[in-house]
Amino acid sequence: MKIILPERLRALRGTMSQSDFAANIGVKQTSYSSWERGIKDPAAQTVAQIANTFGVSADWLLGLSDMPPAPSPPDRSAELKREIEAILKRY
Numbered sequence: 001m002k003i004i005l006p007e008r009l010r011a012l013r014g015t016m017s018q019s020d021f022a023a024n025i026g027v028k029q030t031s032y033s034s035w036e037r038g039i040k041d042p043a044a045q046t047v048a049q050i051a052n053t054f055g056v057s058a059d060w061l062l063g064l065s066d067m068p069p070a071p072s073p074p075d076r077s078a079e080l081k082r083e084i085e086a087i088l089k090r091y
Helices: 004-013 018-025 029-036 044-054 058-062 077-090
Strands: none
Touching: 004 018, 004 029, 004 044, 004 058, 018 029, 018 044, 044 058
């Protein structure tokens, strides 16, 4: 797990900053960084949180499965924000 988990975390994070990734799973950036560097391992419940949040299996994160995660849907947050603002302006 020491080698595979850090690699899988980096792959899952992609271009997202460590701070943003950590915020998405409710942990400090320093904790996340130590996992990505292989210094520490996350708790089992945190592995489950990462898997649920990012739509991957815990088995894949831990290297027990080689089935890659499904592609992430495109980030539409900016588009949705504009749509909400347009709706709110009408009212």
